[in-house]
Amino acid sequence: MKFTNExxxxxxxxxxxxxxxxxxxxxxxxKLTLRRNRGGGDWTQETQVLSAPNIVNSPAGAPVAVNxxxxxxxxxxxxxxxxxxxxxxxRAHLPGTFYRxxxxxxxxxVEIGGRVEEETVxxxxxxxxxxxxxHAQTRGEVVEICFENAQFVEKDAxxxxxxxxxx
Amino acid sequence: MTLRRILIANRGEIAVRVIRxxxxxxxxxxxxxxxxxxxxxxxxxADRTICIGPANSSASYLNIEAVVTAAVTTKADAIHPGxxxxxxxxxxxxxxxxxxxxxxGPTVDQLDAVGDKLKARGHAxxxxxxxxxGGEVRSLDEAHRxxxxxxxPILIKAVGGGGGRGMKQVHEAANLAAAMEMAMAEAxxxxxxxxxxxxxxxxxxxxxxxxxxxxxxxxxxxxxxDCSIQRRxxxxxxxxxxxxxxxxxxxxxxxxxxxxxxxxxxxGLGTVELLVDCDRDTFYFLEMNARIQVxxxxxxxxxxxxxxxxxxAIAEGRxxxxxxxxxxxxxxxIECRINAEDWTQDFRPSPGTVRRAIFPAGQGIRVDTxxxxxxxxxxxxxxxxxxxxxxxADRAEALHKLRRDLSNLEIPGVATNLAMHAELMHNAEFxxxxxxxxxxxxxxxxxxxxxx
Numbered sequence: 001m002k003f004t005n006e007x008x009x010x011x012x013x014x015x016x017x018x019x020x021x022x023x024x025x026x027x028x029x030x031k032l033t034l035r036r037n038r039g040g041g042d043w044t045q046e047t048q049v050l051s052a053p054n055i056v057n058s059p060a061g062a063p064v065a066v067n068x069x070x071x072x073x074x075x076x077x078x079x080x081x082x083x084x085x086x087x088x089x090x091r092a093h094l095p096g097t098f099y100r101x102x103x104x105x106x107x108x109x110v111e112i113g114g115r116v117e118e119e120t121v122x123x124x125x126x127x128x129x130x131x132x133x134x135h136a137q138t139r140g141e142v143v144e145i146c147f148e149n150a151q152f153v154e155k156d157a158x159x160x161x162x163x164x165x166x167x
Numbered sequence: 168m169t170l171r172r173i174l175i176a177n178r179g180e181i182a183v184r185v186i187r188x189x190x191x192x193x194x195x196x197x198x199x200x201x202x203x204x205x206x207x208x209x210x211x212x213a214d215r216t217i218c219i220g221p222a223n224s225s226a227s228y229l230n231i232e233a234v235v236t237a238a239v240t241t242k243a244d245a246i247h248p249g250x251x252x253x254x255x256x257x258x259x260x261x262x263x264x265x266x267x268x269x270x271x272g273p274t275v276d277q278l279d280a281v282g283d284k285l286k287a288r289g290h291a292x293x294x295x296x297x298x299x300x301g302g303e304v305r306s307l308d309e310a311h312r313x314x315x316x317x318x319x320p321i322l323i324k325a326v327g328g329g330g331g332r333g334m335k336q337v338h339e340a341a342n343l344a345a346a347m348e349m350a351m352a353e354a355x356x357x358x359x360x361x362x363x364x365x366x367x368x369x370x371x372x373x374x375x376x377x378x379x380x381x382x383x384x385x386x387x388x389x390x391x392x393d394c395s396i397q398r399r400x401x402x403x404x405x406x407x408x409x410x411x412x413x414x415x416x417x418x419x420x421x422x423x424x425x426x427x428x429x430x431x432x433x434x435g436l437g438t439v440e441l442l443v444d445c446d447r448d449t450f451y452f453l454e455m456n457a458r459i460q461v462x463x464x465x466x467x468x469x470x471x472x473x474x475x476x477x478x479x480a481i482a483e484g485r486x487x488x489x490x491x492x493x494x495x496x497x498x499x500x501i502e503c504r505i506n507a508e509d510w511t512q513d514f515r516p517s518p519g520t521v522r523r524a525i526f527p528a529g530q531g532i533r534v535d536t537x538x539x540x541x542x543x544x545x546x547x548x549x550x551x552x553x554x555x556x557x558x559x560a561d562r563a564e565a566l567h568k569l570r571r572d573l574s575n576l577e578i579p580g581v582a583t584n585l586a587m588h589a590e591l592m593h594n595a596e597f598x599x600x601x602x603x604x605x606x607x608x609x610x611x612x613x614x615x616x617x618x619x
Binding site: 004005008009012034037042043044045046047048049050051052053054055056057094095096097103104127128129130132 | 187191197205206207208210211212213214215216217218223240241352356507508515516518523524525526527528529530533539540541546547548549550571572575576
């Protein structure tokens with residue numbers, strides 16, 4: 001027996017005829033809260049499926065170890081001396097897959113030693129199927145690229161370091 | 168044969184949606200999930216969940232071998248592909264045939280016929296349904312000639328697929344060469360097929376589609392949906408039936424869509440997308456989608472059918488259970504797609520963790536979602552959190568209810584486009600009904616001007 005939207009509708013019809021403004025129901029499998037808004041009489045619901053997933057072994061045996069978290073540790077070891085040297089960091093404004101080139105097979109946007117302007121695109125982050133350009137935001141020379149192409153990056157991860165160059 | 172166990176090769180709200188129908192029908196469910204979705208609502212609801220690979224969809228949800236192997240391993244009778252991912256991929260249907268698993272969808276040939284946009288145009292033409300004036304272009308010269316013939320502005324499109332990729336608007340001959348080059352690169356990258364075609368660009372067009380259902384011989388329609396509220400070719404609001412069109416035009420659209428599907432001897436659930444030229448009060452064939460669509464609930468609530476149940480019945484080899492005259496429509500339905508995107512920041516995606524998920528409840532309200540308190544919205548997939556579908560006796564009532572229901576919906580933890588829907592539902596032009604595909608952009612721009 002599963003709990004359905006029709007069940008919620010029937011409970012609501014019962015509740016509508018009462019003076020109660022709230023119903024809280026919890027079983028091993030789900031949690032349901034129905035609340036009547038003050039004044040309006042509109043109801044809201046919050047449901048939560050509590051039953052644990054029943055995961056069967058995939059053909060190759062146990063699920064493969066998660067490899068998407070293979071983010072470089074480069075950004076977590078930001079050495080103070082780099083900052084002192086005046087290098088600037090380009091960080092990920094979103095979590096996602098970092099691409100160094102506009103499309104597979106194409107040359108990378110930037111290489112170490114390359115010169116960039118504020119508006120230069122230095123990479124792309126794919127988040128939720130959308131491609132988001134990453135701009136250098138500073139004028140200078142690329143001194144470090146912290147991720148490989150197509151690696152997953154967390155939000156605020158340092159992607160690239162740039163040594164500023166005066167105009 | 169009666170299906171006893173179905174593997175659902177999808178995620179998000181549609182996985183939950185398919186599982187619920189299977190449960191009601193007493194069919195066992197196996198969810199094929201990526202590592203990122205092993206703890207999802209779908210995984211909690213399914214009888215069993217099998218991991219088909221890492222989070223990245225090219226290694227999991229787009230991996231034909233992994234999906235078919237999962238079905239065989241779990242002894243599923245059939246695969247329901249949902250929408251997106253592999254849902255319209257003839258290679259999955261073919262692999263299913265080889266593995267002795269039923270593919271819940273049309274035949275390999277039909278997927279092939281509608282997946283290639285030029286072939287689909289050809290079939291539509293043969294069935295008496297004209298495409299937007301245009302055709303294939305193999306060179307810049309050919310494109311110039313054809314554009315001059317059909318008139319500027321034009322739209323460049325990819326033969327290999329839709330979704331806005333490879334699509335470019337060109338207003339004058341001077342920009343044609345550069346646009347063709349970009350479109351070709353995008354088409355190659357997205358679909359592995361650089362072929363292009365061009366169409367007349369219709370500036371006052373409405374996107375209206377007809378839901379059809381066929382059993383390989385008979386075809387019926389389940390009415391129209393208006394999907395003109397789009398941003399970058401992504402739909403945000405849909406309604407059924409399409410408002411403010413003459414009944415003559417509506418009947419013509421129904422007839423044309425059914426004729427096209429009959430011509431293909433179509434088997435399964437499908438959607439014929441049409442572009443209605445408001446200036447000329449006529450319509451053209453755009454493309455056919457050979458799967459269940461995100462916006463299918465608006466059709467379900469006005470005609471009282473469960474379209475996933477119909478898909479399953481047809482996959483079982485049954486004849487259509489309904490004749491056209493059995494299908495009746497009641498009232499009007501509107502759907503808002505709730506996305507994890509910050510609409511104040513140019514719709515920037517907003518992955519994260521949902522703290523709570525509070526939805527309106529009551530008569531005429533339907534919420535299709537996979538979101539609950541604690542759900543992680545991963546950055547790997549699209550941003551759809553759920554859909555609010557409201558049903559009223561007429562459009563005005565549906566709109567009125569929707570305004571209230573949107574104010575009773577809260578998803579703290581991620582940025583959403585809820586406030587955009589609330590503003591949109593109060594917009595006078597939208598309230599009159601029948602806006603065209605250029606409306607939303609104008610609505611967003613005017614809003615920015617007011618805010619500035």
